[in-house]
Amino acid sequence: MIKSGTTPSTINSFQNKLRILDEEKRLLAMKLDLCENILCFLLSCTMDHQFKLGDKIKNPVYDKYYNDSIENPYAFFDKISNIIHWEKPYTKIYDPILGPLGQWYVGGKLNAAYNCLEKQISQGLGDHIAFYYYCQYEEKTVGYTYQQCYDISSRISYYLKNNLQLQENDVAIQYLPKIPESIFLQLALARIGVINHFISITYPKEEVHRRIIQLNAKCFFTTDVVYKSFDEIVNYQKIMDDFFKDNDIDSIHQFHKVLVPRCSSSSLQLEKWVNINEMISCESTQEPLFVDSSHPLYILNTSGSTGVPKYIQNSHLSPSFSGFYQELVKGCKKDDVILAVPSSLGWIGHEIFLSLSCMSRGGTFIQFEGNLLAPDPTIFWKIIQDFKVTLAQCVTTVLYSIQCQDPDGTEVAKFDFSSLKTLIFGGETYNDNIFKWLSKYIPQNINIADIYGQTETAYTNISNILNNELFGSPFVNNYPTHYRAIPGFNMKIIDDEGKEINEPGVTGRLMIKLPLPPVSMNTIYQDDEAVKTKYLSVPGYFDSGDIAYKDCNEFFYVRGRSDSEIKHKNHRILTTEVENALLCQVSELSEVILIKPDDYSQISAFIVLKKQNSPIQSRQEFEKKIIEVVKETTFGLVDQLNLIYLDELPRGATSKVNRLKLKQMVNEIQSSD
Incomplete structure (x- = not known):
């Protein structure tokens, strides 16, 4: 004053x-x-290494394999092309000018469904279980063999092609829960060159309508029974039929509507709906249509957690190379059983761990329909035990919620993990609390891993775990923030001027030197220009959208999304690092997210408290502790926060926190003040 x-x-x-x-x-x-x-x-x-400063961790097998893959990616992917059945051989391994990201295996003809079914059956896997369907709501388990998947999906294909006149390049939309028919339909659509698009059942009917129009969909699949909980069942067919009629959509946009009935008393008196059982009872089967290597197999929406969702397009190459990476990175074998949850339909996790990717290498996966947190928060462990799962993956925030309900590990200790080799958490930023909790309460011989990748790259591109039988042990497996690049992904740290950063410890943008491997996206659906503006701002590099640095041993450390970076007092703060510090040091917190809209000077913290904790005795002391941790973590740059308490954070269909929605909430609060 x-x-x-x-x-x-x-x-x-x-x-x-x-x-x-x-x-x-x-x-x-x-x-x-x-x-x-x-x-x-x-x-x-x-940390965790026994070597002198500047020494290198050497793994000759990994080093040679990885170096071969990036020094001459064309020879590398040419050599492993035999993982695919080629109906017509390719004439050129890669052409950089075909499409915004180039094209692999130019001139080759293949079909993803054929590689998942006929190829596996011809190798003696007809009676091998392709997937188990486990419905928690109905306590129902059914196993489907590769032969059964072929019989059902090829009949559906015949009906779609010959009765509904679906053609190559048409788009079909699945608005279904995780039921067996969703897998059969994936295979059936791929078989005739129709492009598949999943919409999560958590999305409203207005969003479904928007995508039907945007994608000019020719066929739409839904069901009469969707479990919202054990006490709530919703008839999606009736909801969508009423919506279509009320908005006169049928007259505006002509498309076929197919019901996947789950209720025996379900009526098909609604106009213009076809019963999928008519397709399955078809006597004829459909031969596969072999398509070009760049032909779109499916379209996925990105999560939209930090921006506008995009229609990512993947080709018929993607499942076979996802299967290849399952073996290379995680050491999966045909007899292994894979579980990935929540893995909503329409999430990249479902595509790269389960469904066609797993089937392309003759593996087995679990299609789980249920709720991981209520009423039984131990269901994840139960599935691992009962199905003798060897590789399990779970979204980070779901594991954190499981941990909050079992902080002392009493429940997890009751289960048999003798089959489990690897437990992976991913989908969101690494959380140190979860890693420590898992390390303490599950057997020590189980690899605990954190995976990193994007919807766009369609697979993990840096990892702290690889196939130990093939590579030995090139990683410090008990410290999961150490990542090494996966063969085929030429990972680089790039500065603000677009130049490569080779010095250890210097932060920059994590990018992939082109070409992307054939497992990755080949474009944004019908929008090649958007690829260039969104991902190719630095010529010759694909921008992952993340901030990272590397050490002297080429281990990568991801600090967070560039979208979650806050500019505050002329400095850059990565919110994920601050959030992790808060979760580790403030025991009352269940979840916390930091947001700062561009137009406001103050940072907001969205807080979810642990439910089982007794009420906080002193709200003032609690908030003071939060400020102290944030101040310490940011070296004094942030000494004030706008604290907002929520019962739960808004999430998308993949269970990832929707930061964009939180930013909108801050804007609304600021505007009303």
Whole structure:
């Protein structure tokens, strides 16, 4: 406060001193940021390793395999092309000018359904279980063999092609829960070159309508029974039929509507609906249509958790190469059983772990329909035990909720994990609390891994686990933030000027030097230009959208999404690092997300408290502790927060937190003030 009678010169002097102090504070923060990078580098060179500073961790098998894959990717992917049945051989391994991301296996003809079915059956796997369907709501388990999948899907294909006149390049939409028919339909559509698009059953009817119009869909599948919970069942067919009629959609957009009935008393008196059972009872089967290597197999929407969703297009190559990476990265074998949850239909996790990807290598997966948290938060462990799962994957936030309901590991200790080799958590940023909890309460011989990748790349591109039988042990498996690049993915750290950063410990944007492997997207559906503007801002590199650095051993450390980066007082703060610190140091927190809209100076923290905790005795002390942790983590840059308490965070269909919606909530709160 300035006293009355103070002279202008005194005021100017005082203001100059304030500016100098602000500048000194800014320089100090920059020095601290540099020290943090150096410390991270030193830790990465010493933690869990027995070598001198600057020494390299050597794994000749991995080094040669990886170097071969990036020094000559064309020879590498040419050599492994025999994982696919080629009806017509390709004439050129790769052409960079065909499409915004180039084209692999130019001139080759293949079919993803054929590679999942006939190829496997011809190798003696006809009676091998392709997938188990487990419905928690009905306590029902059914196993389907490769031969059964062929018989059912090829009949559906015949009906779709010959009765409904679906043609190559048409789009069909599945608005279904995780029931067996969703797998049969994937195979059936792929068989005739029709493009599949899943819409999660969590999305409203208005969103379904929007996508039907945008994608010019020719066929729409839904069901009469969707379990919202054990006590709530919804008839989606009736809801959608009423919506179509009320909005006169049938007259505007002509498309076929197919019912997948689950209720024996279900009526098909609704107009213009076809029963899928008519298709399955067809006597004729359909021969596969062999398509070009770039032909779209499916379209996926990105999660939209930080921005506008995009229609990512993957080709018929993708399942076979996902299967290849399952073996290369996770060491999966044909007798292994894979579980990935929640893995909603329409999420990349379902495509790369389950369905056609798993079937392309003759594996077995579990199609789980249920709720992982209520009424039984131990159902995840129960499935692993009962189905003798060897590889299990779960979204980070779901595992965290399971942990919150079983903090001392009493429940998890009751289950048999003798079959489990690897437990992976992913889909969101690594959480140190979960890793420590899992390490303490599940057997020590189980690999605990965190995976990293994007919908766009369609597979893990850096990982802290690889096939130990093939590569030995190139990773520090008990410290899951160490990632190494997966063969075929030429990972680079790029600075703001578009140049590669080779120095250890220096943060930049994580990018992939082109070409992307054939497992990845080949374009955004009907929008090649969007690929260039969104992902190819640096010529020759694909932008992952993440911030990272690497150490002296080429281990990558992902600090967070560039979308979640906050600019505050002329500094960049990665919210994921602050959020992880809060979860580790404030025991009352269940979840916390930091948001700062561009137009406002203050950062908001959305807080979800643990439900089983007794009420916080002193809200003031609790909030003071949060501020202290944030202040310490950001080296004093953030010393105030706008705290917003929620019962739960908004999530998308994949269970990822919707940061965009949280930002909108802050804007609404600020506007009303």
